[in-house]
Structure formats: C-alpha cells, structure tokens
Amino acid sequence: AQSVTQLDSQVPVFEEAPVELRCNYSSSVSVYLFWYVQYPNQGLQLLLKYLSGSTLVKGINGFEAEFNKSQTSFHLRKPSVHISDTAEYFCAVSAYGNQFYFGTGTSLTVIP
Amino acid sequence: DTAVSQTPKYLVTQMGNDKSIKCEQNLGHDTMYWYKQDSKKFLKIMFSYNNKELIINETVPNRFSPKSPDKAHLNLHINSLELGDSAVYFCATSAGALTYEQYFGPGTRLTVT
Numbered sequence: 624a625q626s627v628t629q630l631d632s633q634v635p636v637f638e639e640a641p642v643e644l645r646c647n648y649s650s651s652v653s654v655y656l657f658w659y660v661q662y663p664n665q666g667l668q669l670l671l672k673y674l675s676g677s678t679l680v681k682g683i684n685g686f687e688a689e690f691n692k693s694q695t696s697f698h699l700r701k702p703s704v705h706i707s708d709t710a711e712y713f714c715a716v717s718a719y720g721n722q723f724y725f726g727t728g729t730s731l732t733v734i735p
Numbered sequence: 736d737t738a739v740s741q742t743p744k745y746l747v748t749q750m751g752n753d754k755s756i757k758c759e760q761n762l763g764h765d766t767m768y769w770y771k772q773d774s775k776k777f778l779k780i781m782f783s784y785n786n787k788e789l790i791i792n793e794t795v796p797n798r799f800s801p802k803s804p805d806k807a808h809l810n811l812h813i814n815s816l817e818l819g820d821s822a823v824y825f826c827a828t829s830a831g832a833l834t835y836e837q838y839f840g841p842g843t844r845l846t847v848t
Contacts, residue, residue: 657836661776666739666825666839711776723768723837725778 626650627716629726636704637734644699644729646714656697657715658688659725667713673697684708709733738762739840741826747846748816756811756843758826766790767809768827768837769801778825784809813845821847 630645648654655674659667671682678690688699697714714726739760748754760767768791769781782801783791789801798814809826823842829835 664842666841667778667827667837668839669836672836713778723780728776728778730776 627714627724627726629712629714629729631729632727633730633732635732635734638706639703641702642700642704642708642731644712644714644731646697646699646726648695648697648714648716650695650716650718652718654716654718656688656690657717658682658686658697658699659713659715660684661711661713661728663710670699670712704731704733706733706735737841739826739828739838741824741840741843743843744841745844745846747848749848750816750818752816753812753814754816754845755813756824756826756845758809758811758840760807760826760828760838762828762830762838763806764828764830764838765806766829766831766835767803768829769809769811770825770827770839771795772823772825772842774822782809782811816845816847818847821845 626649628647636642657672658670660670661667670686671680673680673690681687686701688697690697709732712729717723742757766785768783770778772778781793781795784803787803800812803809823844825842826840827837829837
C-alpha cells in the first residue's frame with residue numbers, strides 16, 4: 624500500500640523568499656509522484672510530476688521538485704515566491720494498477 | 736470551453752433528501768474520478784471509471800452511486816443525505832492509467848442541513 628505524508632500543514636513565507644514544501648511517501652513498489660496546487664475555491668491543477676528519468680523535475684510557475692528514492696521524498700521548491708503562490712499544495716502518489724493517494728495538503732501563505 | 740465542468744457549483748439540501756451532481760468532460764479522456772474533500776482539505780478518492788466501467792470503488796456508503804451514461808459523463812447520485820456528507824466533491828479525468836495527469840473540475844460544495 625502507498626501513503627503520503629506532508630510534514631507541514633501550514634507554511635508562511637515572505638514574498639520573494641525561497642520555500643520548500645515537504646513530502647514523504649511510503650510504498651513497496653515503484654511509484655509515480657505528483658504535486659498539485661489548489662487556489663481558493665478552485666479545483667486542483669498539476670504543478671509537476673515524476674514518472675521516471677531525471678530526479679529533478681521542473682514544473683509550472685517556477686516550481687521544481689526532487690525525487691529522492693533513498694529518503695522516499697519528493698519535496699517541492701521555489702526560489703522566490705509571489706503573492707499569487709498563496710494556495711493549498713498537495714503531494715500525491717500512485718502506482719500502476721493501484722490507487723491514487725493525496726497527502727493532507729500544505730497551506731502556503733505568502734506575506735507581503 | 737471548460738475542460739471539466741460540474742453542476743451545480745453549490746448545493747444546499749436537507750438531511751434525508753436525494754441529490755445528484757453532474758460531471759462532463761470534453762477532453763476525450765477514458766478515465767473519470769470522483770473525490771471528496773472535507774473541511775480540513777483532505778482529499779479522498781471515491782470512485783474511478785474507465786470507459787464507462789467501474790475500476791475503483793473505495794469504501795464509501797452505498798448511498799453513493801456513480802453513473803456513467805457515456806465516456807464524457809460521470810454523475811454522482813447520493814441517497815438519504817446525512818450531515819457528514821457535507822463536503823466539496825470534485826470530478827476529475829485522465830487520459831489513462833494513474834501515471835497520467837488528472838484534470839479537475841471546479842468542485843461542487845454540498846451542504847446538508
């Protein structure tokens with residue numbers, strides 16, 4: 624079975640500062656990893672995904688994430704955040720033929 | 736055109752009623768999902784359909800019944816609504832298996848009073 628842990632439920636950060644949102648997963652098989660963003664009162668949209676290949680994945684809006692198999696992590700980073708990045712961020716894991724699990728979410732608040 | 740649409744956007748109803756939420760996609764995707772997001776933002780998959788066939792049926796009360804009349808539609812019918820059903824329900828689609836990106840609808844906020 625797979626599971627996803629997002630270690631921080633809330634992350635406040637000042638505008639133009641860097642941010643890291645942490646995600647750890649557990650799985651007995653190879654997994655596929657995703658980060659989704661949910662802006663207020665909207666559905667989720669994909670930021671980036673890791674299926675295979677390079678462990679550093681670049682996504683939209685300047686976000687990137689690094690897959691670390693030994694630490695079973697997939698942390699999301701952005702070097703300089705904007706007010707518009709304020710949203711809920713979800714890490715998710717899936718394995719072929721199995722289900723899709725979302726983490727509990729991290730609320731990112733960018734402070735002017 | 737909206738890729739994944741849901742109707743209604745808001746639904747307020749009383750306990751014991753029966754209601755439906757509709758989902759339509761124009762992406763030509765084979766797989767559609769229903770998710771429930773509770774007040775703490777926790778997302779849980781409820782159902783998944785592939786080419787009109789049910790492939791994932793999580794442990795949800797049998798008061799919830801998905802219906803897929805065709806590949807472009809996946810509706811959620813809920814019988815005998817309870818207070819605990821209050822949540823935001825999201826429809827999503829993907830081109831295929833779980834390695835593919837999921838596209839989410841805007842959500843339906845259900846409030847049971």
